[in-house]
Amino acid sequence: xxxxxxxNGQVNEFNQSMKPISLWDDAWRRLKKxxxxxxxxxxxxxxxxxxxxxxxxxxxxxxxxxxxxxxxAASLRTAGDMMVRMLRADMMRTAKRRTVGAFSKTxxxxxxxxxxxxxxSGA
Numbered sequence: 001x002x003x004x005x006x007x008n009g010q011v012n013e014f015n016q017s018m019k020p021i022s023l024w025d026d027a028w029r030r031l032k033k034x035x036x037x038x039x040x041x042x043x044x045x046x047x048x049x050x051x052x053x054x055x056x057x058x059x060x061x062x063x064x065x066x067x068x069x070x071x072x073a074a075s076l077r078t079a080g081d082m083m084v085r086m087l088r089a090d091m092m093r094t095a096k097r098r099t100v101g102a103f104s105k106t107x108x109x110x111x112x113x114x115x116x117x118x119x120x121s122g123a
Contacts, residue, residue, distance in 0.1 A: 010018045021029075031037050072082055 010020060012018050031041070066079075068083070068086070075082060
């Protein structure tokens with residue numbers, strides 16, 4: 001009868017035969033048991049994929065600069081909200097200038113509109 005040690009040549013401390021396993025197989029088996037390690041591996045692979053695919057993502061061009069926000073105050077609002085507010089303010093100023101200009105050209109008289117009152121001058 002053959003001894004168990006003759007089959008593969010390896011026995012453990014209890015004289016039981018052992019199947020040989022590579023270091024990579026052993027490491028992968030231990031890694032699969034550790035759920036936190038699998039989560040960390042997923043995060044590392046995700047960040048690596050994003051960093052490699054970043055040039056393909058059409059977010060912002062490196063050649064384009066947005067200077068309109070350069071002098072904006074610090075805010076928790078998004079840049080889009082601030083842009084809309086700035087455009088509304090510009091539209092209101094433009095509309096106010098146009099209405100004041102329209103009033104000043106009526107019947108050859110000039111007028112200035114301030115806080116709801118108007119002063120007319122001219123003949």
